[in-house]
Amino acid sequence: MKSYKQFLPVIIAAVITAGCSCGSKKEQPQAAVSTGKVKDWKAYNLGSEHANRLLEQADNEAAVQDALLDVRARITNIETNLGHQAATDYERGFVEEIRAKNDSLAKIIF
Numbered sequence: 044m045k046s047y048k049q050f051l052p053v054i055i056a057a058v059i060t061a062g063c064s065c066g067s068k069k070e071q072p073q074a075a076v077s078t079g080k081v082k083d084w085k086a087y088n089l090g091s092e093h094a095n096r097l098l099e100q101a102d103n104e105a106a107v108q109d110a111l112l113d114v115r116a117r118i119t120n121i122e123t124n125l126g127h128q129a130a131t132d133y134e135r136g137f138v139e140e141i142r143a144k145n146d147s148l149a150k151i152i153f
Contacts, residue, residue, distance in 0.1 A: 083132040086121060090136025093117070098145055111152070 081087045093114055100106035114137055122130035142149040 081132050081135060083125075083129045086125070086129040086133040087136035090114075090133040090138075091140040094137045094140035095144075098141065098148070101145065101148055 093110070097107060097110040097114070100110060114134075118130050118134050121133050138149075138153060141152065
């Protein structure tokens, strides 16, 4: 199994690239979002499920990069279609699952 430190440059580049906003979409005021309590458990559980899929492929750099890009795209899609709270809960489920199951990878990604 390869060290997670080998993935660091690629993972960081993927997350930064995926997080860039392209286009001139006008910013809409966001509704208040719960930062401490999950409100959309379906979104949270989906994020957790996707974290587990990423963890199964953690020894494959290309798969990890693809999975992170996919998660970033899903967060954007969920926010667009279901709202900011659902996107926040999806991301929270993803992050908490990675942190709970693979702390060393979590430290690199987050």
